[in-house]
Amino acid sequence: MIGSYLVSTARAPITTPRTTTWQEVRKLSLLTGPILIAQLTQMLMSVVDTLMAGRVGATDLAAVAVGGSIWIPATLLVFGFAMALAPVISHSHGAGEYKRMANQLQQSFYTCAISALLVVGLIYFAPVFLNMMDVEEDFRRKTLAYLGYILWGTPGLVLYMVLRNFCEGMSHTMPSLVIGIIGLLINIPANYIFIYGAFGAPALGGAGAGIASAIVYWGMGLSLLGYVVFAKRYQKAAPFKRFHPPSWDDIWYFVRLGFPISMSLFFEVSLFAAVAILIAPLGAIMVSAHQIALNISSLVYMFPLSLSMAVTLRVGFALGSSQIPDALRSYKIALTMGVGFAVINGLGMWLGGRFLAGFYTDNPEIIALAGTLLGLAAIFTVSDTFQAISIGALRGYKDTRAAMVVTLVSYWPFGLTVGFVLARTDYLVPAMGPAGFWIGFISGLSVAALLLTIRLFKVHRRTALAAARL
Numbered sequence: 001m002i003g004s005y006l007v008s009t010a011r012a013p014i015t016t017p018r019t020t021t022w023q024e025v026r027k028l029s030l031l032t033g034p035i036l037i038a039q040l041t042q043m044l045m046s047v048v049d050t051l052m053a054g055r056v057g058a059t060d061l062a063a064v065a066v067g068g069s070i071w072i073p074a075t076l077l078v079f080g081f082a083m084a085l086a087p088v089i090s091h092s093h094g095a096g097e098y099k100r101m102a103n104q105l106q107q108s109f110y111t112c113a114i115s116a117l118l119v120v121g122l123i124y125f126a127p128v129f130l131n132m133m134d135v136e137e138d139f140r141r142k143t144l145a146y147l148g149y150i151l152w153g154t155p156g157l158v159l160y161m162v163l164r165n166f167c168e169g170m171s172h173t174m175p176s177l178v179i180g181i182i183g184l185l186i187n188i189p190a191n192y193i194f195i196y197g198a199f200g201a202p203a204l205g206g207a208g209a210g211i212a213s214a215i216v217y218w219g220m221g222l223s224l225l226g227y228v229v230f231a232k233r234y235q236k237a238a239p240f241k242r243f244h245p246p247s248w249d250d251i252w253y254f255v256r257l258g259f260p261i262s263m264s265l266f267f268e269v270s271l272f273a274a275v276a277i278l279i280a281p282l283g284a285i286m287v288s289a290h291q292i293a294l295n296i297s298s299l300v301y302m303f304p305l306s307l308s309m310a311v312t313l314r315v316g317f318a319l320g321s322s323q324i325p326d327a328l329r330s331y332k333i334a335l336t337m338g339v340g341f342a343v344i345n346g347l348g349m350w351l352g353g354r355f356l357a358g359f360y361t362d363n364p365e366i367i368a369l370a371g372t373l374l375g376l377a378a379i380f381t382v383s384d385t386f387q388a389i390s391i392g393a394l395r396g397y398k399d400t401r402a403a404m405v406v407t408l409v410s411y412w413p414f415g416l417t418v419g420f421v422l423a424r425t426d427y428l429v430p431a432m433g434p435a436g437f438w439i440g441f442i443s444g445l446s447v448a449a450l451l452l453t454i455r456l457f458k459v460h461r462r463t464a465l466a467a468a469r470l
Helices: 002-006 021-054 058-083 085-095 098-124 126-133 137-169 174-196 205-230 248-282 284-320 324-357 364-396 401-424 434-469
Strands: none
Touching (some): 021 174, 021 284, 058 126, 058 137, 085 098, 085 248, 098 248, 248 284, 248 401, 248 434, 284 434, 364 434, 401 434
C-alpha cells in the first residue's frame, strides 16, 4: 500500500557523498542534453507531419492541424500521469530501494491505461466539436479519419511515456534521445507511404499522418520496452520479473500526483490556444506575426523545459538519499543555468528578432511586428524559465497541487485578462494588438514564477524540519 510500500519516506538516512557545484552542473547538463534532443525530435515529427500533409493540399494540412489540436490536449492526461512516475522512481533510486521500482512502474502503467480510456472517450466527442465549427464535409471527414487512425497508437504512447519516465527517474536520459531519433526515422517513411500512397498503400492524404503517428508510438514504445527488459542497468529493479496486480491505493496516489501535472500542462496549452483565437479577428498580418514569434520562443523554451525535467530527477534523488540541502542546491544551480541561457537567448531575440522572422516570410509588415513581439519574448523567456524550473523542482518534492492552482490563477484570470485588456480594449492604453497579449504572457508568467518560488522554499523548509525530527 501507499504508506508501506510505494512512497514510504520514513527510512534511515543514507550516506551519499555530496557533489561539488561543478559536479552538480555536470550532472544536470548530462541529464538535460538527451532530454532536450528528445523534445526537439518530437517537435520535428509534428513539423514533418505538417510539411508532408501540406504538399497534398490545404484541406489535408488543416485536417492535420485541427486533428493535432484535438489530440494533443486529450493526451495531456496520459502525459501528466506518466510524468508523476519520474519523481517517485528518483526517490527510490536515491534511497537505493530498487525492490520498490517494479511495483511503482506497473502501478503507473495501470494508471495511464485508465487515463488512455478517457482519451478514447474524449476523441469520441470530436465529431460534436467539429459540428460546432461548421466546417466543410471533406475537411471534417479527413480530420475524423486522422483522429481515428492515431487513436490506434494510444497503447504504444502509454508504453513509451511510462517507460521513458521510469528510465529518467533512474537518471538515465539517453534512452529518451535514442528512442526519439528512432521515432523520427520511422515517422518520415511512414508518412510518405500513407500520405502519398507508396508501395501499394492507399493515398490517404493528411489522414495518413494519423497512421504514421500510431506506428511511431508503437515503434517507440516497443523499442524502449526491449531496452528496459534487456539492459543490464535495470536488472536491479527487475521491472517485469514479477507481476504486481493493480492496487487502487497506489493508482489513486499516482492520480493525485499526476492529475495536477496534467492540468498545469493544460492551462498553459489552452492559454496559448485561447490567445490565438482572440488574435484571429485582428487580421492575417497580426496572426502571422504572433505565430512566428510563438514558434521561435517555443523552440527556445525547449531548454528550460528539459532542464525542468532534469531538476525534478536531481531533487528527487537528493531527497531519496536524505540529502535535503542538496535538493535546494540542485534547484539553485539549475535556475542559474536556465536564467543564464534565457538572458543570452533573450538578447538574441531582442537584437535579431527581425532577422529571425525573415526566415519565415518576406512580408515587411509581418517581419516588423514579429520583431517587436520577439523583443517582448526576450522578457517572456526569463519569466518562463523561472516558473518552469520551479515547477520541476516542486515535482521532485512530489508537490504538484500548488503548481496547478498557481498556473490556473496566473495564466487565466491574471495573464489572459491583462493581455485582453491591453490588446483588445482602450481601457488603460490604446489597443495594442498582439503586443498586449504578449505583455499579458509576461505578467502571468512573472506572477507564476514568484508564487512558485515562494511555494518551493516553503516546501523545502517543511521537508527539512520533517527530516530533522527523524
